[in-house]
Amino acid sequence: MSKPKVGFYWCASCGGCEEAVVDLATDILSVVAAVDIVFWPCAMDFKRSDVEAMADGEMAVCFINGAIRSTEQEEMAHLLRRKAQLIVAFGSCAHTGGIPGLANFYDREGVLQAAYGNAFSTVNPEGTRPATTVHVPEGELELPELYDNVKTLAQTVPVDYYLPGCPPPVALIVNAVNAILEGKLPPAGSVLAPDTAMCHDCDRKASKPDKPVIKEFKRPHQILIDPELCMLAQGLLCLGPETRSGCDSACIKGNMPCTGCQGPVSRVRDYGAKALSALASSLDANDDAEITTALADIADPAGTFYRYSLPASLLYRRLRPNGGSQK
């Protein structure tokens, strides 16, 4: 019997998800023994034409990481969707937009202006910008176009499963691969991680306050973090209460509050609104002025609560001043 064919691809991502595959360490040997990797441009020499030559549905599964924000990524997502029986959105960016999704606070012009103009480290006296066509001695090259918005993978093509995390924890990857190989997959559309909140298996759960106790919000650099006490009890913005578990609370074990990369549990529709709700209600203040002062210490609520999920939020992006929209 021939081995199931597997592909990996990256879109708007940092490469951390590819690292996570490498982090499988020796486990990767059993994966390689059980499957045929037929496409993984980050690690091996595969071309788009190799994928185009495949029959529809030839790959058993394709793991795609990264958000979608260019014509090339969109085309690849559609192509891989056609060639693979299962598409797994791999990591926060593919799942909910991730860090690249924060570009939805701006637009293409703002992003390009920052990167090719205003950035402190940019020297670009001629104002060169990325172009979709470039002339070279051999002729004219066509290059991908950057979108005005960042999309999640599921906003681009139908997605079968989601592996959350920035990057997905090794244990979840191993579980997912085994479930696929053994044909023991949950219903389509599932997130392949436990559906419990981070707090549920957090070592510090016992000290989690059941009443609003935060007098003042703190940022990690402002205090010496107690390594045993619940982060919320210390006034830190820990997003554990609404975040899906499955990462063995790695950040909290490293004495840093959860920033929510694993995305929401299934009962949460809008991650940011829920995170905001949980934190605001933990504030121990009833007076209008006191509340305003304490909450002003949260420097960037939208960026903090939608750090990994702005494109997947109910508002999707920041409103444009003129109300107009572009691709």
Next chain:
Amino acid sequence: MSEPFEPRIVAFFCNWCTYTAADLAGTSRMTYAPNIRVVRIMCSGRLDPQFVLAALREGADGVLIGGCHPGDCHYQEGNYKALRRFTLLKTMLAQMGIEDERVRLEWIAASEGDKVQKVTNEMVEQIRKLGPLHLEAIPVPATAVACGEKGEA
């Protein structure tokens, strides 16, 4: 398109104070702008900020939240909780480019039918001036694909 813009406002009123006030406004035959759709919730503290965003996403041009005056909450502290969430939500909405007037919190006691009238009329006029809220559509996958089961995200 020739029809003039009529704001659509979703109001979340607490059962004990503001909803009763709205009832009072009705039984007292006070007239006010018909642009609000009232959802009765047991307490303003029950208002999940997700409700506000969902209302805006589903086509509301504004959201009005009504609760008991500070100190009057039927459940002691629910309205303080609402105030904390609302305060942070307003900061976040401003970052998202949503105008201040579109989401409003008011304390309205059961006896203040006239305040329901005043606040509603005021808000409708403010939003009429702002115009409709145009949220950008959430993209949906362009094509259905033959292979693989399709699930809800």
